[in-house]
Amino acid sequence: MSEFEKLMQQKAAALRYDPEKNGAPVIVASGMGYMAEKITETAMKAGVPVYEDDSLASLLTQLKLGKEIPEELFQAIVEIYVYFLGFTGESKSKDKKEEKSEK
Template identity: 45%
Template sequence: MSYEKKEKPKTAVALAYDPNEDGAPKVIASGKGVLAEKIIEQAKENKIPVHEDDKLAETLSKLEIGEMIPPELYEVVAEILVFVDAMDKIKAKERSKK
């Protein structure tokens, strides 16, 4: 007898954060399956860094669009924002070399 492990559909959540306007990052897009793939595709097309964390995506997907992340997620999301900032600095450095 063979059991196939059914793969869970991918989950994607897009966050936006403007420190001048927002108290915390907020959810601007969220989806599973095909919609998640489209969110990821749009991010890559627009050169927006993508960070993969299945558990965090699952947790954030429970929030409503426009809802700010809860305080208990600040630390982990801050780590992602540091990653995104580092990626932006690397890209800027590469552009300045051209």
């Protein structure tokens, strides 16, 4: 498979969740190929966590921008949010343990 073909298979979607405005996360960007690559690069540069799941990305890129994700995808999205919350929490607790052991 050529590099171009690999690039064209990439898919990405960006979500935003504001509980005061929306009942569910909203798709704020999505794309395939070069656009997917740029969405991912932009997120990483901005310090936004990136989660890779080809199946979920395929589903999300089929939805309209600005729309809340459908209820059928809630569980998958919640698992991603929990993953990132746990990742951040573990990272912070390890840092605190290391600080205490140094004292």
